[in-house]
Amino acid sequence: MRLLHNSWLVKHNKLARNTFTQLKKKTGNFVDSIALPTNPLEWIEKARPVVEGKKRTFHNAPFWRDIYLDNHHSKIIVGGRQIYKSTYISDILACETTSTPGIQAGYVTFNQYNLSGFSKQKLQIGTFSQNPILAKFPRNKLGNMGEISLKNGSAIYCMTDNNQYIHVEGKSLSHCILDEAQYQDIAHLEKVRQTMMATKGRLTILGLGGEIGSPYEKVWEASDQREWVYEDPDWRDLLLFDSDGLIDDEYLEDVLKGRWVPQKPENTMYHGYHLPQIIFARNPLTIDDAINKYHTSPVYSIEYQKKNNSKSFFTSHALGEFYKSERRPITPQMVLSCMNPYRYLGLIKPSEIAMWKDVMGKFITVSMGVDFGSGNQSNTVISILIHWKKSDRVQLAYIDKRPSENQMDQAEHINELFRVSGCDIGVGDLGYGAIQVKTIQDGGANRISGKKFPGVGSENFYGCRSISNESKPMQIHHDKVDEHGEETGRILIDKTSQIQKFIDLIETSRLHPNGDHSRSKLLIPFSADREYETDWLISEFCSVTRKDIKKDIDPRLDAKKEFNHPKDSMMSIIYGLVGLEQDTGLYWVSG
Numbered sequence: 001m002r003l004l005h006n007s008w009l010v011k012h013n014k015l016a017r018n019t020f021t022q023l024k025k026k027t028g029n030f031v032d033s034i035a036l037p038t039n040p041l042e043w044i045e046k047a048r049p050v051v052e053g054k055k056r057t058f059h060n061a062p063f064w065r066d067i068y069l070d071n072h073h074s075k076i077i078v079g080g081r082q083i084y085k086s087t088y089i090s091d092i093l094a095c096e097t098t099s100t101p102g103i104q105a106g107y108v109t110f111n112q113y114n115l116s117g118f119s120k121q122k123l124q125i126g127t128f129s130q131n132p133i134l135a136k137f138p139r140n141k142l143g144n145m146g147e148i149s150l151k152n153g154s155a156i157y158c159m160t161d162n163n164q165y166i167h168v169e170g171k172s173l174s175h176c177i178l179d180e181a182q183y184q185d186i187a188h189l190e191k192v193r194q195t196m197m198a199t200k201g202r203l204t205i206l207g208l209g210g211e212i213g214s215p216y217e218k219v220w221e222a223s224d225q226r227e228w229v230y231e232d233p234d235w236r237d238l239l240l241f242d243s244d245g246l247i248d249d250e251y252l253e254d255v256l257k258g259r260w261v262p263q264k265p266e267n268t269m270y271h272g273y274h275l276p277q278i279i280f281a282r283n284p285l286t287i288d289d290a291i292n293k294y295h296t297s298p299v300y301s302i303e304y305q306k307k308n309n310s311k312s313f314f315t316s317h318a319l320g321e322f323y324k325s326e327r328r329p330i331t332p333q334m335v336l337s338c339m340n341p342y343r344y345l346g347l348i349k350p351s352e353i354a355m356w357k358d359v360m361g362k363f364i365t366v367s368m369g370v371d372f373g374s375g376n377q378s379n380t381v382i383s384i385l386i387h388w389k390k391s392d393r394v395q396l397a398y399i400d401k402r403p404s405e406n407q408m409d410q411a412e413h414i415n416e417l418f419r420v421s422g423c424d425i426g427v428g429d430l431g432y433g434a435i436q437v438k439t440i441q442d443g444g445a446n447r448i449s450g451k452k453f454p455g456v457g458s459e460n461f462y463g464c465r466s467i468s469n470e471s472k473p474m475q476i477h478h479d480k481v482d483e484h485g486e487e488t489g490r491i492l493i494d495k496t497s498q499i500q501k502f503i504d505l506i507e508t509s510r511l512h513p514n515g516d517h518s519r520s521k522l523l524i525p526f527s528a529d530r531e532y533e534t535d536w537l538i539s540e541f542c543s544v545t546r547k548d549i550k551k552d553i554d555p556r557l558d559a560k561k562e563f564n565h566p567k568d569s570m571m572s573i574i575y576g577l578v579g580l581e582q583d584t585g586l587y588w589v590s591g
Contacts (some may be wrong), residue, residue: 031113034136036099037280040068043095047133051087059252060281063273064088072271076181076205076223079275079320085117085206089126089177092204096175097154098137103174103199104536107158108165108192110183118179119145119158122291164188174201181207182316182342182519186215187543193527205270209316211325211544218321221332223272224262228279231257239281245294246282266484276319278302311513327546334506335538343520346527347534348397353384354422356526363389366397368418368426368461369576371568372433373404380405380433381572382414387580393510395523395581399534401569409446411439418456425582426456430490437463462573462582466495468562476582489580498574499544499563505577506541 005141037043049056057064061084067077068088079085095106107123109115124142128134139149148156161184168176173195178184184207192203199587210216232238238255240247240291260273277283283302284290290301298304305318315323357366373380384398394488398421402410404478414436418426428437443455475492509518526534544566565571 001461003129008534009584019431021512030073034098034133037097038095038099038105040091040095041065044091045097047098048091048094048127048131050131056249059250060246060248060256062256063258063260063275066223067273068092071202072270073200074270075204075273076219076270077273077275078207078209078220078318079273080208080277080318080581083275083277083280083320085179086122089118089206090122092175093123093156093177094127094134097156098134098152100174101152101154102104103154103171104158105154105169106171106173106195107156107174107179108161108168108176108184108412109158109179109398109544110161114161114180115160115569116145119148123156123158126147132383159572161185165191168192168195171195172199174199176203176370178199178203179207181205182210182216183207183213183347184216185546186219189215189219191212193268195347209319209321209323211328212322213324213328213330214322215539217322218539219270220272223264223270225264225272225274226260226262226269227274229258229261230279231259231591236281236285239293241293241295243295245296248282252281276321276508278319328542328544329503329546330506330541330544332538332542334542335524335541339524339534339538342523342525345525346530347399347525350384350398350417353386353397354420357422357424363427365389365580366421366423367576368414368421368423368577369572369574369579370414370426370428370433370436371571372429373568373574374412374432374435379403379568380419381568382411383569383572383576384417384423385573385576391512393512393519393521393523394505394553394577396525396534396573399537399572401536406447407435408439408444411436411444412446413455415440415443415453418461423456424460425579426461426584427464427491427579428461429571430465434463437461448461455546462491462579464491464493466498468496493578495565496563498578499566499570502570503544514554537569543567544570 003389036047042057064084064447067075068091068343076087077088089107093107097103097105107115107118107137109118128138137150137152139151142148148158150156157171157173161168163177164185165188169191176192176196178186179194185250186205195201196203205219232255235255240249240251278285283300284294284296285301286300286303287298290296290298290304294300300310302318306314309317312323312325353366356364367385367387368382369385371381378404382398382400382402383396386395386397387393388395390407414428418440426440430437439455440461441455441458443453445452505522508521510521511517512519524534524537545564547562547564566574575580
């Protein structure tokens with residue numbers, strides 16, 4: 001039996017080697033017979049000179065040439081609708097996989113419908129089937145929406161961003177292109193990067209404008225933000241027209257000369273390209289131009305779009321810019337207004353907070369807020385706020401984002417920090433911190449040495465639960481003893497109401513005590529030498545979103561305002577603000 005198995009194994013291995021050799025010969029012969037250039041512009045000239053029945057030129061969009069030739073490892077292209085974005089993506093995917101054997105390229109979009117349209121119409125039909133040279137490349141009959149395997153050993157994968165880019169994981173991509181990125185889960189972009197760790201591949205992100213404060217805008221802000229500048233600012237006056245509209249000819253090469261100018265050259269991570277509809281010669285600016293020069297419907301003019309669409313739609317779809325959204329109520333600019341005036345201040349040590357309390361006495365209130373982490377994916381955050389009563393301003397004096405740790409160690413640390421900082425009051429999250437809150441209030445013993453430490457008292461440190469009750473945004477339940485035993489005092493807050501008050505606080509100003517100018521009521525230190533202390537709060541605050549307002553859904557269908565749960569840091573500060581209300585009767589945005 002063993003001899004029979006060995007004989008089969010020898011024959012199997014011989015057959016496998018022969019098959020592999022034949023496949024290698026076929027692929028090698030194919031690659032040698034159709035050698036395409038790696039330069040995208042040269043590749044277009046040889047492999048895809050026609051798109052949708054029209055000969056390819058860059059006459060009316062010369063700015064695309066530089067984008068095609070940019071091999072930077074990370075690019076982001078933000079623009080309006082109908083800017084030749086799909087043509088560019090299909091060009092790059094096909095160019096790289098047909099000119100270089102044995103690589104993988106990926107296309108990612110936000111839903112299956114969009115994926116189907118691009119894969120079938122733009123890539124399989126519009127790129128491979130309609131061009132004789134490219135039609136020879138697919139290994140199998142076209143039709144598989146998720147993969148196009150080529151005879152040279154390369155492959156193009158088409159995927160969605162579902163479940164935090166789970167479909168992208170496991171690939172070894174040389175280039176990954178994210179399309180319609182304004183709708184994607186860009187917060188998990190690093191998962192896409194991980195698929196290219198071995199290949200050291202390139203990432204290209206394309207989309208419309210989007211929401212200010214979104215992870216998508218954060219990527220754009222990290223780019224060098226290039227704008228196209230025409231040599232002649234009056235270039236539109238030089239355009240020629242006939243009875244059919246714009247004359248698209250070689251003269252445009254001179255009329256439309258220009259260059260890309262980075263607005264933030266210090267940002268080197270991403271090359272960013274901004275492509276609003278207004279820089280395209282084929283788009284009329286005014287309604288009158290559309291009718292009398294372009295001989296087309298006025299609805300295609302920039303003027304008509306601006307007049308007849310919402311501001312957010314026009315900003316994102318025509319100008320390719322970012323807009324403030326009701327769904328995302330906090331923007332980076334709002335947070336920075338609480339930070340930039342305080343570049344001379346940094347966070348202060350607990351002992352310094354206690355010193356200020358000793359000096360100022362009843363003229364300030366020191367409040368601690370604690371949001372306890374719910375597991376490995378979250379952090380326990382401790383904040384200490386100072387309310388300067390005379391100027392009615394609230395200062396973030398201390399904030400500590402802590403990793404997962406033993407509950408008893410955590411409770412002892414917070415207990416000590418409360419006393420060392422001279423806190424008047426504190427509020428802690430009961431949802432994931434019931435044990436810690438009780439220990440902070442009553443005291444306990446060190447887990448290792450057994451040394452006891454005193455409690456700060458339930459009258460000074462409150463437990464707090466979030467509820468949903470807008471009619472009673474805050475309820476205080478004092479200690480009581482009944483037939484069920486002792487019940488510790490606690491505060492109940494309506495989460496939506498408290499988040500809205502925090503948003504209002506960020507937007508509230510107070511007259512500066514030393515002048516006639518206004519400053520934000522919330523004071524967040526942003527030391528020029530220690531930006532790292534608080535710069536991370538910008539993205540944390542901006543991550544809060546409205547749950548009741550969903551993209552492309554009529555908000556009237558769900559009229560009740562409701563926020564998604566904010567980051568731990570924001571909840572920590574909110575608990576600190578709740579503490580100030582208990583001690584002083586402060587209303588965060590009171591007149």
